[in-house]
Amino acid sequence: MTVAFTAMPTTDAHHLWAGGSDAYGHIPEVQVSTGAGYPCRHCLRNIDEGEELLVLAYRPFPELQPYAETGPIFLHKTPCRRYAAEEILPPILSSPDYILRGYGSDDRIVYGSGAVTPTDHITARAEELLSRPDIAYVHVRSARNNCFQCRIDKPEAPVFSNTALAI
Structure with missing residues (x-):
């Protein structure tokens, strides 16, 4: 099995850009x-020094619930x-390690x-988690701050859509 690294949905990004x-x-x-350390969750690249960026609260889940x-x-x-090279x-993902967590x-x-x-080892660990019937997708989160980085799906079923923003 391979995996699909899935960025923030474009609909969410457009809502914020607007x-x-x-x-x-x-x-x-x-x-x-100011340089490295500002990873964009839409293109999954770092935001270059001198570029403007948005800082915001994000909930990569479709609705409120205790685990969102x-x-x-x-x-x-x-x-x-x-990001398209899923x-x-x-x-x-340039830090030495990340938290991977199944949902x-x-x-x-x-x-x-x-x-x-x-x-x-991210790809191998994600493949292992996604092979389990109780895991639908995996989050990649910062190992230092627990910030959401991206989602990992089975390649045949990337369905990350988010209606969590006040759209």
Whole structure:
């Protein structure tokens, strides 16, 4: 099995680029990148030094429920192309390790599936998790801050769509 690395849905990004509010109902903050450390969740690339970016609360789940984690993310301020090379490790995954955590089709954490995983083992660990019948998809999250980076799906079924924003 291979996996599909899935970025933030373009509909979510367009909503924010058009001045829409984030998961908390706030207008995203605008900052200027000082270099590495600002990974865009739409193109899955780092935002270059000097580029403007949006800082916002994001909930990569379709509805509120106890396991629907919300956290800060970054997004290019001007529209960027959504990450398309889904079978390749995204450029933003450059830290030594990340938390990989499985979620069921009910969008809830599958207990016992989360683990800090070395970056070079992400694909193998995701394949292992996605082979389980109780895991529908996997989140890649920062091992230091637990921030959402991207989602991993089975390649035949990337269905990440989000209606969590106040659209």
